[in-house]
Amino acid sequence: MALWRIRATVDDRPGYLSVxxxxxxxxxxxxxxxxxxxxxxxxxxxxxxxxxxxMTEAALLGAVAKGRGxxxxxxxxxxxxxxxxxxxxxxxxxxxxxxxxxxxxxxxxLLDATDVRWRPHPAFDRPGVHGGRMTLADPAGGSYEVLxxxxxxxxxxxxxxxxxxxxxxxxxRRQRETVTFLLPDGVEATLRxxxxxxxxAVRELHDRCSAGTLRRRYLSGGAPSEARLRRLxxxxxxxxxLAVAPGGQVVAMASLLAEGDLGEVAxxxxxxxxxxxxxxxxxxxxxxxxxxxxxxxxxxxTGADNVAMLxxxxxxxxxxxxxxxxxxxxxxxxxxxxxxxxxAAKSG
Numbered sequence: 598m599a600l601w602r603i604r605a606t607v608d609d610r611p612g613y614l615s616v617x618x619x620x621x622x623x624x625x626x627x628x629x630x631x632x633x634x635x636x637x638x639x640x641x642x643x644x645x646x647x648x649x650x651x652m653t654e655a656a657l658l659g660a661v662a663k664g665r666g667x668x669x670x671x672x673x674x675x676x677x678x679x680x681x682x683x684x685x686x687x688x689x690x691x692x693x694x695x696x697x698x699x700x701x702x703x704x705x706x707l708l709d710a711t712d713v714r715w716r717p718h719p720a721f722d723r724p725g726v727h728g729g730r731m732t733l734a735d736p737a738g739g740s741y742e743v744l745x746x747x748x749x750x751x752x753x754x755x756x757x758x759x760x761x762x763x764x765x766x767x768x769x770r771r772q773r774e775t776v777t778f779l780l781p782d783g784v785e786a787t788l789r790x791x792x793x794x795x796x797x798a799v800r801e802l803h804d805r806c807s808a809g810t811l812r813r814r815y816l817s818g819g820a821p822s823e824a825r826l827r828r829l830x831x832x833x834x835x836x837x838x839l840a841v842a843p844g845g846q847v848v849a850m851a852s853l854l855a856e857g858d859l860g861e862v863a864x865x866x867x868x869x870x871x872x873x874x875x876x877x878x879x880x881x882x883x884x885x886x887x888x889x890x891x892x893x894x895x896x897x898x899t900g901a902d903n904v905a906m907l908x909x910x911x912x913x914x915x916x917x918x919x920x921x922x923x924x925x926x927x928x929x930x931x932x933x934x935x936x937x938x939x940x941a942a943k944s945g
Contacts (some may be wrong), residue, residue: 598627598933601657603644604748605666609635614642620664624656625649632682634751641751642666643696645674671749682707686757690764697765697772704743704758708823711742718878719912724759726750733759736766774838774882780873784843791830791837791850798847807868811905814865816924835860836886840875851879853887853895860887860895862933864906877909884913888931897927927935 603621607613618628627647634641642848648657654671661669689703708731716931720732720740731750733741741762743750775789803811803820811820821829830837835854842848851864862883863878880897887895894916899906900921916928 598647599646599650600629600676601626601646601652601654602672602674603657604641605664606636606639606641606663606665606672607666609640614640617642617661617664617666620660621646621657622736624652624660626652626657626660626715630930632753634753636751660936669749671932680792682754682757686761691760692725694768695763697768700762700765703761703765704741707761708743708745708750708754708758710743710745714742714744716733716740716742724755726752731755731758733762736763737769751879776876776882778840778878780875782873784873786843786875787841788838788840788850788882790810791839793830795821795839795847796826798845799830799850802847802850802865802867805867806865810865810868810871813900813906814863816898816900834890836883838879838882840866840870840879842870847878851859851883853883854920855892856896858891858893859893860890862887862895862929872905876906877912880913881910884929884931894931895929898928899925899927900927 605617607617614633621628621644625648628644629647630645632643634643637905650888657671660789661671677869686707689707692699693703701715704710704713715735717739719738720734720742722732724734725738726732726749728749729745729747731743731754733743733755735741743758771790771792775787778788780786780788800823804827806814806820808819815821829850829852832852832854835853837850837852840849848870849864849866851862854861854863860883862880864879866876884895897906899910901920903925907927908927910927910929913929916930918928919926
């Protein structure tokens with residue numbers, strides 16, 4: 598027996614798939630795996646089959662035609678094809694977590710592509726599938742073009758490939774933004790972007806903080822709900838940075854949340870790690886991120902009695918300062934933007 602891959606389009610109507618499988622069965626073809634791709638032109642059925650050694654490509658194409666399949670593609674398959682496509686995609690995603698630079702090779706393997714090209718500019722056409730050409734948007738800028746002769750790409754393959762591109766871009770960004778920060782006492786902390794998997798460690802950070810520290814961070818007092826913590830870890834339009842101690846504990850977090858063309862920043866540092874420069878380091882990096890992301894400025898809301906936070910903001914060179922009762926709002930220009938001497942003087 599020999600392994601073959603068969604791809605064919607059938608009308609997306611009741612019973613049509615069974616007609617195709619019955620036609621293959623009459624030729625003693627055993628179907629090992631099947632995947633259905635929904636397209637505008639009908640259902641594209643992708644089979645991995647085991648056929649008699651005497652079976653030829655022409656005979657398989659004839660069986661597909663008798664089974665009402667059209668636009669058929671038939672080729673010999675290898676044993677690795679026994680793993681279905683979703684399983685292969687998950688395995689390749691696991692590889693990209695550790696090797697994001699292997700994206701091109703991964704796309705070739707996943708899609709049986711002949712070539713993958715990266716371009717530094719966005720695609721001329723919209724991302725998607727165009728026969729044997731697939732265009733993928735690179736979140737870091739630019740675009741990917743994936744080519745193969747046959748068969749034509751399907752929307753399901755595009756969705757998997759785009760997900761891998763976004764995964765690789767996210768891992769690369771986190772690696773690029775991860776730095777080691779040397780504290781005045783010689784201890785090294787790692788500053789890096791937060792991910793959803795940090796939820797448990799961030800919850801433990803909040804559990805170790807005193808009531809006063811939590812009140813100064815959240816103003817209303819008390820730790821946030823788990824749902825809010827999830828949103829803070831990966832805020833839409835912003836970012837959250839963590840400080841991780843040598844033992845792996847998260848000891849500080851700082852968030853940048855989008856508010857139109859402004860970004861709101863806030864920082865929480867565990868009590869035993871305060872006054873060691875972590876808050877300042879995190880805020881500097883958030884400010885730089887705001888500048889790269891196009892924010893006009895960032896604003897911090899804090900209590901008038903939060904002397905440590907106000908001192909930190911003063912060191913960063915704040916702009917306008919507004920007070921509303923016990924609440925103080927301090928505006929910082931994004932990194933790369935200058936505050937005029939007049940504005941700085943007015944802000945005191």
